[in-house]
Amino acid sequence: MPWVMKEPKSLFLTEDSLGIVTDLYQLTMAAGYFEQKMHDIATFELFVRNLPKNRSYLIVAGLEQVLHYLTHITFSPEIVQFLRRLPIFNHVGQEFFEYLKNFTFRGDVYAIPEGTIAFADEPMLRVTAPIIETQLVETYLLSMINFQTSIATKASRIVYAAQGCEVIDFGTRRAHGPQASVLAARSCFIGGCKGTSNVFAACELNIPAVGTVAHSWVMAFENEQDSFRKFHEIFPDNTTLLIDTYDTLAGARHAVMIGKKLKGVRIDSGNLLELSKEVRRILDSEGLQHVKIVASGDLNEDRIDDLLRNGAPIDSFGVGTEMVTSKDAPALGGVYKLVEQEHNGKIVPRMKFSEDKLTYPCKKQVYRIIDKADNFVKDVIGLEDENLQGMPLLIPVIKNGKICYNLPTVHEIQRITSNNLAHLPQPFKRLKEAETYPVTKSQGLEAKRHEAEKTLKDINVI
Amino acid sequence: MPWVMKEPKSLFLTEDSLGIVTDLYQLTMAAGYFEQKMHDIATFELFVRNLPKNRSYLIVAGLEQVLHYLTHITFSPEIVQFLRRLPIFNHVGQEFFEYLKNFTFRGDVYAIPEGTIAFADEPMLRVTAPIIETQLVETYLLSMINFQTSIATKASRIVYAAQGCEVIDFGTRRAHGPQASVLAARSCFIGGCKGTSNVFAACELNIPAVGTVAHSWVMAFENEQDSFRKFHEIFPDNTTLLIDTYDTLAGARHAVMIGKKLKGVRIDSGNLLELSKEVRRILDSEGLQHVKIVASGDLNEDRIDDLLRNGAPIDSFGVGTEMVTSKDAPALGGVYKLVEQEHNGKIVPRMKFSEDKLTYPCKKQVYRIIDKADNFVKDVIGLEDENLQGMPLLIPVIKNGKICYNLPTVHEIQRITSNNLAHLPQPFKRLKEAETYPVTKSQGLEAKRHEAEKTLKDINVI
Numbered sequence: 001m002p003w004v005m006k007e008p009k010s011l012f013l014t015e016d017s018l019g020i021v022t023d024l025y026q027l028t029m030a031a032g033y034f035e036q037k038m039h040d041i042a043t044f045e046l047f048v049r050n051l052p053k054n055r056s057y058l059i060v061a062g063l064e065q066v067l068h069y070l071t072h073i074t075f076s077p078e079i080v081q082f083l084r085r086l087p088i089f090n091h092v093g094q095e096f097f098e099y100l101k102n103f104t105f106r107g108d109v110y111a112i113p114e115g116t117i118a119f120a121d122e123p124m125l126r127v128t129a130p131i132i133e134t135q136l137v138e139t140y141l142l143s144m145i146n147f148q149t150s151i152a153t154k155a156s157r158i159v160y161a162a163q164g165c166e167v168i169d170f171g172t173r174r175a176h177g178p179q180a181s182v183l184a185a186r187s188c189f190i191g192g193c194k195g196t197s198n199v200f201a202a203c204e205l206n207i208p209a210v211g212t213v214a215h216s217w218v219m220a221f222e223n224e225q226d227s228f229r230k231f232h233e234i235f236p237d238n239t240t241l242l243i244d245t246y247d248t249l250a251g252a253r254h255a256v257m258i259g260k261k262l263k264g265v266r267i268d269s270g271n272l273l274e275l276s277k278e279v280r281r282i283l284d285s286e287g288l289q290h291v292k293i294v295a296s297g298d299l300n301e302d303r304i305d306d307l308l309r310n311g312a313p314i315d316s317f318g319v320g321t322e323m324v325t326s327k328d329a330p331a332l333g334g335v336y337k338l339v340e341q342e343h344n345g346k347i348v349p350r351m352k353f354s355e356d357k358l359t360y361p362c363k364k365q366v367y368r369i370i371d372k373a374d375n376f377v378k379d380v381i382g383l384e385d386e387n388l389q390g391m392p393l394l395i396p397v398i399k400n401g402k403i404c405y406n407l408p409t410v411h412e413i414q415r416i417t418s419n420n421l422a423h424l425p426q427p428f429k430r431l432k433e434a435e436t437y438p439v440t441k442s443q444g445l446e447a448k449r450h451e452a453e454k455t456l457k458d459i460n461v462i
Numbered sequence: 463m464p465w466v467m468k469e470p471k472s473l474f475l476t477e478d479s480l481g482i483v484t485d486l487y488q489l490t491m492a493a494g495y496f497e498q499k500m501h502d503i504a505t506f507e508l509f510v511r512n513l514p515k516n517r518s519y520l521i522v523a524g525l526e527q528v529l530h531y532l533t534h535i536t537f538s539p540e541i542v543q544f545l546r547r548l549p550i551f552n553h554v555g556q557e558f559f560e561y562l563k564n565f566t567f568r569g570d571v572y573a574i575p576e577g578t579i580a581f582a583d584e585p586m587l588r589v590t591a592p593i594i595e596t597q598l599v600e601t602y603l604l605s606m607i608n609f610q611t612s613i614a615t616k617a618s619r620i621v622y623a624a625q626g627c628e629v630i631d632f633g634t635r636r637a638h639g640p641q642a643s644v645l646a647a648r649s650c651f652i653g654g655c656k657g658t659s660n661v662f663a664a665c666e667l668n669i670p671a672v673g674t675v676a677h678s679w680v681m682a683f684e685n686e687q688d689s690f691r692k693f694h695e696i697f698p699d700n701t702t703l704l705i706d707t708y709d710t711l712a713g714a715r716h717a718v719m720i721g722k723k724l725k726g727v728r729i730d731s732g733n734l735l736e737l738s739k740e741v742r743r744i745l746d747s748e749g750l751q752h753v754k755i756v757a758s759g760d761l762n763e764d765r766i767d768d769l770l771r772n773g774a775p776i777d778s779f780g781v782g783t784e785m786v787t788s789k790d791a792p793a794l795g796g797v798y799k800l801v802e803q804e805h806n807g808k809i810v811p812r813m814k815f816s817e818d819k820l821t822y823p824c825k826k827q828v829y830r831i832i833d834k835a836d837n838f839v840k841d842v843i844g845l846e847d848e849n850l851q852g853m854p855l856l857i858p859v860i861k862n863g864k865i866c867y868n869l870p871t872v873h874e875i876q877r878i879t880s881n882n883l884a885h886l887p888q889p890f891k892r893l894k895e896a897e898t899y900p901v902t903k904s905q906g907l908e909a910k911r912h913e914a915e916k917t918l919k920d921i922n923v924i
Contacts (some may be wrong), residue, residue: 006869008530011666013474020661021640023632024673027661028697032679035696042682067495068470088673088700111879131682138676142635143643170485173604174793178483179641181605182473199482199489203544204473211486211550214600219812220504220593223921234497235490238550246922269816278872321793330792331636331783338678340627350681354706354731386900407468459685460708 019075019103020083022139029082030132032093034099041342042131043363045123046141052150052329056434057424058118059156059417061187062148063111066125067403069140070109075100107133109398113368114408115152116192116393117414117424119439120368122381124149124334125373126394138336147180149186150332153193155323156417161301161431163308166316168210169196170296171324184324190320192421197318205410212266212294212318216324218245225254232258233281240264240294243279253278256286264292268319271313280313294315300327301431339363349452359450360445366393367442375423382442467765471602475641481537481565484547484601490550496558503804504593505825507585510602512789514612519834519886521618521879523649525573525851528587531602531864532571532688537562567595574828576641576870577614577878578855579886581901584828584843586611586796588856593803600798610644610649612794616878617653617785618777623763623893628778630672631658632758633786646786652875654883659780666870674756674780678697678708687716694720694830702726702756710737714744726754728780735774736746743777754778762789813913817833822907823914828855829904837885844904 020027033039045327048058075083080097084090089096112118114155116171120230126146127134155182159167169188171363176180185201213231221227224246232239239258240247243251243265255265265283267275272295283291295307319325337359349361360381367380367390382388397405408416427435441449475485482489495501508518517853537545542559545551551558569591574580584887586607589596621629631650637643647663657670666669675693683689688707694701701720705713705727717727729737729743734757745753757769758780766779783789799821800812811823822843829842829852859867870878903911 001532005865006871008533008865008869009666010475010477010528010530010534011527011641011648011663012476013472013641013644013662015472015664017665020665021634021644023634023659024664024671025659025675026673028673029675032675032680032693032696036692038682040682042678044678064470065473068472071470072472079665081659085636086671088671088697089624091696091698135676135678138678139635140640141636143640146636146640147642166765172485174608174795175605176638176787177609177645178474178602178605179473180609180638182475182483182638186473193644197485197487199484199486199545201473201477203482203541204471204487209486209548209550211488211490213487213491213494215598215814215816216504216597216600217491219814220502220803222497230498231494233555234494234552235550238490239582245814246755246816246918247774248816250923262835269819319634321795325638325787325792327792330787330789333636338681341682352677352681352707354677354708357731371529400829403467403470407470409468446606455557456686456708458699461712 007203009344016076017079018069018073019100019370020079022136026136026138027313028088030136031089031096033132033135035092035097039130039132040337042129043126043128044134044138045339046111046125046145046334046335046336047123048120048332049357050333051120052332054420055153055326056231056428057153057437058149059152059191060112060116060118060124060149061114061152061190061336062144062315063114063397064407065183066141067397067407069144070105070137070398071401071403072437073103075103075136077101104401105129105133105137105399106397106401108400110394111397112393113395113416115413115420118393119379119437122379122438123364123394125404126363140335142336146332146334148183150326150329151184151187151324152191152417154419155193157431158304158323159192160421161448162317162428165308165314166194167191167192168316168318169323170199170318171320175324181324186321186410189410190417191413192417196278207410209459212240214241215245218242224251225257226260227252238260238263239406240266242266242268244269248275251283252282252441254314255444256283256288260288262288262291264294266294266296268297272314273307273310276312276314277306294318296320298322306433334363349448351449351452353453360441360449361446362445366446367391367457368393370423375425380440381443381445383448386442386444388409388442471501477534478538479541479561480531481534482541488598488600489545492598493551493554495560495597497554497592501592504591504596505588505590505801505802506596506600507801507826508587508607508796508798509585510582510794510796511819512795513582514794516790517615517788518890519615519899520573520611521614521653522578522580522611523576523614523652524607525576527606527645527704528603529859529869530565531606532599532860533863533865535565535599537565537798539563563656566863567591567599567862569860570858570862573859574855575857575878577875577882579882580855581841581899583901584841585856587828589824601865604796608794608796609782610645612788613646613649613786613793614653614762614879616788617655618883619763619893620766620781620785621654622883623767624779627643627776628656629654630778630780631655631660631785632780633782636783637786643646643786643795648872650785652879654876654879655797664873669872674702676892677703677704677707681706686713687719689808690716690720694723700725702728703730704730705741706731711740711744714741718745718748718750722750724750724753726756728756728758730759732766734770734776736774738774738776755875756780758782760784766802767893811910813882813911813914813918815915822903822911824907824910830855832885840900840902842902842904843907845906845910846908848904850904885916
């Protein structure tokens, strides 16, 4: 028998396999609904129960990839074959698998547009379709919205701390794998970053690709001066030098030898406050006031805030790990819950009341009340058809499975973020001890909830 | 002008674009080396400077995807065109872009096999190739090894806490996007999980797909009893019911109506210790001693340890967020450093000594010293050619750009993990306050370091 080498797998997602990028139970429940001939129109809403630690708002992100998914999800014949052979489906008839072969998402989706500020309990997505369709798409929607929203929110905090200094995403090597780095780069840009080091993301999203030079470049030459000179020869208009490989102040003195064409220096280690001040003095003493100081190395919003409050003369922050993993709050607990169901021609409100995990029934809308200066005053979560005062945040994005929404570019989304943040009063966006933004539930919604809770408790809690 | 809808982007990685899934500076440095005609053979090593919070060892993971990358990285003509147009490359000649069009990785790679235990400072990968090739691949290698190693390590801690009860990965919805969920499922299995809810991962890796049912199933029927009965009709051999939608104890009483064929019940909220005990009593009182209790809901190694120490009668743990994001330590700080370079026929040791970020020069090997019972005693990081006592951990995996290593399956890797952990003495794997495993540097390596440090300081620190 010849010795056959196993080929390494990429584990890349492909459009062909989108149907199974989900939890198994979505497929068993789908089979269950199918076998029970339950094709009721159901509505699910995606929301966050509690804001993560240190967060006072969310920047919604991830909708574009959700729309890609919902308009591309299919089950290839090979994948249907794979599912059919799983022992758990032993008692499920062939018709279900035929159904999967022809599966497309044909429902309606409402969403809060990317870049918009949202708060706990506010539905960011509302999906209405035959119950199998709404169920099957849960996992992917949650994964995408949870992650991108989490990173856009973190990035917005870091950008806020930087007080107008530019923030660049340097996080690719610390993101949760190479694809997460691309989604993170997108979300960081939405949150206000000026660019990314991730070339794939820059290419796909048409955003600035940014970079300086690594220690290895400096180490690869006989001495630091040589490495600086040679870099400048090749990148005369983009000479930002990394000066901390051996000794930061010596590095700064080597960098100034480049002269007027020097664009920037980067410091990646040590006491950034002290070093940036001393490096600034060295640059200025040579008449290089225009040379920018870039700082990097385990930065986050608190460290940046601290540096700038203490007068660190830093112009640009390269932020990695902390931003692309949202390190202090690395998961957003978004959930996706059944809120109502059309059963035998009747609309039935649905809710659960597991301990600490109660959900509100019925299709909802979020109404944002603003003052004359367009500043945000409060949000009311009400029923979809209540027509309350305020701007409705959920808008239609998919109708009968087709996109009915003009997708903004990430540049436009970045402007939406910036505009939203400009109208969120300062007490609600302080980095620490921010006030809680007022979000209430409408009387109509509370009434529906009490009614549904009573009915369901009478039936189910014996 | 007709109104054209922008198509939503998936942002999926593809083999065609692997060349640019990297930081921009890798490409500018590559251009720099090329323009300087610097084609020295360089060696880089990938290692972790400090173990993350609460970690006393690492389970190496991610090598298979690294090997896929290194044997598939190319630059398509479209991508070369994109790069050529970036302003930063204005002064770079056409030859470099022709070079990229023909780029393949042709170097040698040594690696610590997946599933092996490693510690801080130990090279997990060693890459030797012309310097451009070693440089270009840095970011992807770091991203893949950092993430998978981080998750495999976290999973191994959770499995250890579960004391033989099974642990299942339920984390897809909270991973950092859908691709991260697949890589996480792989790493969780390597770390000792019995299965995953992620169907794509199960299909690709041939590992068990596991799942129960969600609250939405229960909510979609008129009452809980109905939902249980109907699930059992379709999945008679796999009836594990979720009992906490309305009231856990009422749910348990509804579940026992299924009778002897009931396989399990899942509790996803509330006080798991008290509820599991009461649910066990309800099951046992109906003669359903064989019915398993599955617990889920924000579990981690500490909560599982606490539950089991207090006698919670739980058989299986579904773990999500905490495991797939390694929530208490969501980033592994792996770095990739130039350690030596062949320049004009001479081997030159390379190192940096940035504050707190000193690196050791020269090609290294990790020697693991074991006792007669195969238990791990200590590791020595030495020079590649020192031939020290102990088992060398780094083995050749790529030679001249071709894989020279018989890739194990994830099942085999899981056994390697389990075998490694069995031989790591208990004080080094306690969940809290574990002892620090002894890792020393060889005299030969220390001598090389002193020599290189002196030479480089004389040249660079003025």
